[in-house]
Amino acid sequence: MPDPSPPPLVRVIAATKDYPLGHRTVQALRGVTVEIAGGAFVVMQGPSGSGKTTLLNLIGCIDHPTTGSVMVAGEDVGTLADASLSRFRARKLGFVFQNFNLIPVLTAAENIEYPLRLNGVSVTEARARALEMLDSLGLGAEAHQRPAELSGGQCQRVAVGRALVTHPALVIADEPTANLDSTTGAKIIELMREMRDRLGTTFVISTHDPQVAALAERRLLMRDGLLTDT
Amino acid sequence: MTAWSLAFRNVWRNARRSVSTMLAIALSCAGLMLFGGYITWAHLAAEVHAVVLSGHLQIFKAGYQAKGSGNPAAYALTGYDEIKKMLLGDPVIGPRIDLITGRLVVSGIVTSAEQQTTATFAGMGAFPGEIERIIYWNPYGLTEARHIPANRHLFAREPELDASDPDGITIGEGLARVLGVNGSARPSLELTALPPSGGLPNMVSGTVRQTSIRAMEELDNHLVVMPIEMASGLLFPGEPLHVTSVQLLLKSTEDLPLVEQRIDELAREHHLEWEHRDCWELNPNHARSLSMVNMFFAFAFCIVAVVLVFTIYNTMMMGIVERTREIGAMRAMGVTRAGIVTMFVQEGIVLGLLGGCAGIVAGLVTAWAVNHSMILYTPPYFNVQAKLEVACLHSPMIVTGSFLSSFCVAVIGALFPARRASRLEIAEALRH
Known part of the structure; x- marks a missing residue:
């Protein structure tokens, strides 16, 4: 008998998301169903307001669907209490944000150490792993610089390192190149692909940038809260 | 990090x-x-001020606080020396005592024949030497009023009473002013009081060693501090020494509850008609x-x-x-x-x-x-x-x-x- 195909890393089933806006309700998602396999490099595209970030937030377990369900790494995240969900995110997920969102009072190395410390890794080991990650990102010399002393591209590389240092199953990147010039943006996407190849991490990236979309293995197109092409 | x-x-x-x-x-x-x-x-x-005014504790004859002010002589204690000996010899009270002294309260009329003036007085008979130890009790090293330059002219430079000057008395600055003797050198005053047994008033003479200010104005206008023998002679002529109260100065105020408890026990054991008041009860305003x-x-x-x-x-x-x-x-x-x-x-x-x-x-x-x-x-x-x-x-x-x-x-x-x-x-x- 042939091996059954492995279960998808992410499974979103008939997810809707409503937001109150004044006296009316806005439907950001109108029943999205999608599966993402482990190790995939997925790019999500669509115009502003199409629901990309909302879907990313659901997949990243930082928001709950109004109806439907979201399963990540075999866990129905809707059933987890807030503290359990936080621990789940710390173990299984990494995030890369459009504005980097590095902690400004920490150095590049300390920013990368931070999620390791959240996972209970000792100070010494966290420091060693952070420096190793910075070396692999080509930022060994900037380990003790604070975000304000780094360029946008360097900050985003640190953010990628921070997302990957815990070896998460899934990295969510919301417009990671939006604040970077096209060359730096391309380098960041290349870096993510390289990390995916090396570590097997699944990447789900939202973007408006056709250059980034061109590098995707799979594209999800969104419009008016619905997936129009998977 | x-x-x-x-x-x-x-x-x-x-x-x-x-x-x-x-x-x-x-x-x-x-x-x-x-x-x-x-x-x-x-x-x-x-x-400190409460203790300076009344000692840590005073022992009175039972009923004095309720009725004694109307007839202080009837509520005077006798046998002062025996009381003192008993308290000093007690294993609980004795080691905690810094000073035991007696005081006799007497009131009456004071007259200056020289100035032809008269006033009422509130007198206190005290043992020369011992009263000073209570007045200058200052275990915490606080700045005393007499050491403040602005107050210095108000305070006596010599002890208020002196054992070698049995007729010497000290009067309040306000009383000296009322009697018109505040500029005189050792003016003579006649102190008159009614004896508790009735009859003719008794009179003794004293010479003013000095005038002295008291912190409380009412006291300053009426106070006469005199040797306790003089006060006893004024109220109880020819009788042994009487005291209104036995005054205790303790080594530490913290010992007050223990000493009070022991005094109650002693009174019960020896069937003594005593009552006592501590410095806070005697000075409720404090x-x-x-x-x-x-x-x-x-x-x-x-x-x-x-x-x-x-x-x-x-x-x-x-x-x-x-x-x-x-x-x-x-x-x-x-x-x-x-x-x-x-x-x-x-x-x-x-x-x-x-x-x-x-x-x-x-x-x-x-x-x-x-x-x-x-x-x-x-x-x-x-x-x-x-x-x-x-x-x-x-x-x-x-x-x-x-x-x-x-x-x-x-x-x-x-x-x-x-x-x-x-x-x-x-x-x-x-x-x-």
Whole structure:
């Protein structure tokens, strides 16, 4: 008998998301169903307001669907209490944000150490792993610089390192190149692909940038809260 | 990188705001220390003054407090020497006693034949030498009114009574003025009192050694201090020594409850008709003044606490608004709500510790400056000037209590914003 195909890393089933806006309700998602396999490099595209970030937030377990369900790494995240969900995110997920969102009072190395410390890794080991990650990102010399002393591209590389240092199953990147010039943006996407190849991490990236979309293995197109092409 | 180093760095992220917050904490801590030091001084000064007026404890014949003022002679104690011997020989009371002395209260009319003036007097017979030890009792080293230059002319330069001067008396400055003898050298006065047994009034003569001021104005206008033998002779001519009360000066005020309890036991064992009053019962205004001062302190503490809570709250809330997206990112990375609360509370702790330490230094420096400057004022019920002092170092509780109070208030002030930060929705915070 042939091996059954492995279960998808992410499974979103008939997810809707409503937001109150004044006296009316806005439907950001109108029943999205999608599966993402482990190790995939997925790019999500669509115009502003199409629901990309909302879907990313659901997949990243930082928001709950109004109806439907979201399963990540075999866990129905809707059933987890807030503290359990936080621990789940710390173990299984990494995030890369459009504005980097590095902690400004920490150095590049300390920013990368931070999620390791959240996972209970000792100070010494966290420091060693952070420096190793910075070396692999080509930022060994900037380990003790604070975000304000780094360029946008360097900050985003640190953010990628921070997302990957815990070896998460899934990295969510919301417009990671939006604040970077096209060359730096391309380098960041290349870096993510390289990390995916090396570590097997699944990447789900939202973007408006056709250059980034061109590098995707799979594209999800969104419009008016619905997936129009998977 | 530890949570504490992150908290420390976050505190210095906006140095100007943090320094102003720490200044608020430091000022609160220093203010509490100084007010606490002043209250402590007020307590010590009230204790010293109450003891100076009446000793730690007085033993009377039973019923004196209720009826004796109408007939003090009928409630006088005899056998003073035996009472003194019994108390000094008692294993509980004896070792705790600094001085036992007797006093006899007598009132009547004082006349200056030379000036042809008359006034009523409130007399106190005391043992020469012993009265001085009570008047100048000062175990806490407080600045005495007689050592303040502005008061110096008001105080006698010699002892009020002298065993080698059996006719010598001291009268209040106000009484000397009323009798018109305040400019005379050793004027002679006649003291007249009615004996308790009735009949003709008794009269004795005394020469005024000096005039002396008493802290309380009413006393100053009527007081005559005379040797106890003279007072006893005025009320009980030809009889053995009588005393209105036996006055105890203890080595420590803390021993008062124990000594009072033992006196009750002795009275029961020996069937003695005694009653006793301590210095607070004999000077109820002192205790009332202190309870009022304590209320002031509690009121001031509440105001300081409320202001400090709002200051910390405001600082933290501004920080939270500025760091909303960062909080969202941290929560997305896996920091729990409790972790966010802990982070902000740790920042409150850092602010409280630094502000509290600065407050202790500021409080001690200000206390030193106040104690070394001659700030004078006239306390209630007094007619002499007192020096403003703050006894911050009298008890470690003042410094530690002020520090802990301001520190705890700072942490409480950080709790509300911390809780609010922890309840931010992650997706909303990231959109901020």
